[in-house]
Amino acid sequence: MSHLTIGNRLEKNVTAQSMYDRSNSLTSGHRACQGCGEALAARCILDAAYIATDGKVAVINATGCLEVFSCVYPENSWQIPWLHSLFGNAPAVATGVAAAFKRQGKENVRVIAQGGDGALADIGMGCLSGMFDRNDDVLCVCYDNQAYMNTGVQRSGATPAFSRTATTLPTGDYLGNDVQTGKNLPKIAMAHGIPYVATASVSNIHDLEKKVAKAIHLKGARYLHVHVPCPLGWGYPTSETIKVARLAVQCGLFPLFEAERGKVIKSTPINAPLKVEEYLKGQRRFAHLFGKNASSDALITLQNIADDNIREYALVGDPNE
């Protein structure tokens, strides 16, 4: 066995990103903000899909930051077949592409639909649900930065409680986005009973790549929901994207799990859960919950959400043993 090492990692554990011949599906030169979690996740996911399929992957992109920063004519950062149609229809376009590939006997070319939380939780939910319902041969990836970033950080159906956005500005008694049931897209996807649903974080590339490599080859509708911090919209230093993403996982607010046919089959344990404050306090979008006018009620509400996740997904201890 070759012991080519990169950094201090053995080959077996090497991520696609640390390979010297990585595919760079999304190559340099794009216009994402420094530290953009979405750009990083997109590259990791598509490179992993590229490697897993030996380059046989086509991508349908919804309108949003990822589309806008990657392709302003005549420049373009995509090195794979890529198509942008509209904000709300990426899963349906992907269905058409998959159908066409089937007709051409090219089912080995795997189809990915991708977009933001706005594109998939809100405006495109109909098309997404239809794609799930028909069990079309498409992997849909949601880059969840928890707001409409491309249009300037407005609230989406996936914006967390108490978050400050341009349309949920904390003022007086109003503490930012209302506490409500919210649109839990992974659960909505699971309710369709599709073959595979997983969540992932840009802070855990190994886990992310593994899930992509698994999902890309499964037949039928698959859904991957990735937590991608946005330094611009969330208000934290651009160097801290991975840290912020990791804290979200470690406090239980963003559980990592896999589900098959509507049932959770595996979750990633967090051994010593952090308090949600650890995650929230470094972000301007939650700054109004701290300091002089701090709201302990709000923090308790958020801690309860994290605790519920920890119980529901059995995040403490190893649930698989």
Next chain:
Amino acid sequence: MLYQLEGSHAIARTVALCRPGVVCAYPISPQTHILEGLEELIRGKKLENCEYLNVESEMGALSVAIGGEAAGVRSYTATSSQGLLYMIEAVYNASGLELPIVMTLGNRALGAPINIWNDHSDAMSARDAGWIMFFAETNQEAADLHILAFKVAEKVHCPVIVNVDGFILTHAYDRVDIPSQDKVDDFLPPYAPKASLDVNHPVAIGTMVPPEYFMEVRHLAHRKQEDSLAVIECTAHAFEKKFGRNSGGLLRRYGSPNADTVIVAMGSVAGTIKDAVDELNQEGGQFEELSIICYRPFPAEALRNSLKNAKRIIVVEKSLAVGIGGILSREVELTMKGCDVDVITVVAGLGGRNITKSMLKECFNKKSHEKITFLGLRNDIIGKQYVPINGDCC
């Protein structure tokens, strides 16, 4: 071979002969029988190698067709009225991406008030969307236009809407010749896409285009449509040679050539107008009927040539632009700019209102017309309901 068929089924069978690889279906009257017909043909293996997708909305239907076409497979869908409005964002997108999708529009009114009957308001809402638009006069032409549509679309890389009057054609049984598969295959070779999603030649389709290039993109789209006029004419000739009948093309004229009065219309109402014109001419009149078959690109030059001797042009149109009036009549008026001719707007058949021969004859025989005539308007209702708005600002 000749069959006695419902218009929708004649269309479904003809579309099947064009061998689409992706068909997307979402129900809305009066288009629904077309997609049901295709479903049956596919399940019955009369149309093979075709993916039939029941989608969740019209936005989904056209989006799936966009995907199918972008991956290099001939794709088809059909809709009507509210369905077209629901997918309108994708309508503009398909033409912008130069994807030669063919879509049947079973023409129907737009609400509110909701109304399922025929007029051309739906078609008019997409008139600037960059699609080629044909209007069928008969069930035979409705069927034939689909063969022509795929041929033209794929030649010029532009999607085509085939307008077919809802109920009047879609639900009417008539004798229709359905050509043989061999002949259609001969006329319409397999689809060769311009650029498609191909792992061996990766391209990015649908990128953002900034101000330095956008105007050029639009200019080229306009030029392409203008160039398509010749393609459409030439394809219609080739069709006539192959199938032995005249269908499609830009315009069709009927009645006394060089008549004083020319009636311009689109779609199935031409049949009733022709009957009216026949009788008027037998009674000593000088009338001609002119159907616009290709509405987009607008055949301005052909129209101007055909109308150059007319003294009076009566445009019978099944749509109304509230706040300005006629749509087609304005376009005809603009086309005839500088000629000594009156262009008269007759709005008829809105929301399925009957258009009878006698109403038309009376209208055509009138010596003077109002700025805009609403054919068969019920003045009893208007008299009771119309309350002038006081011109004060508060």
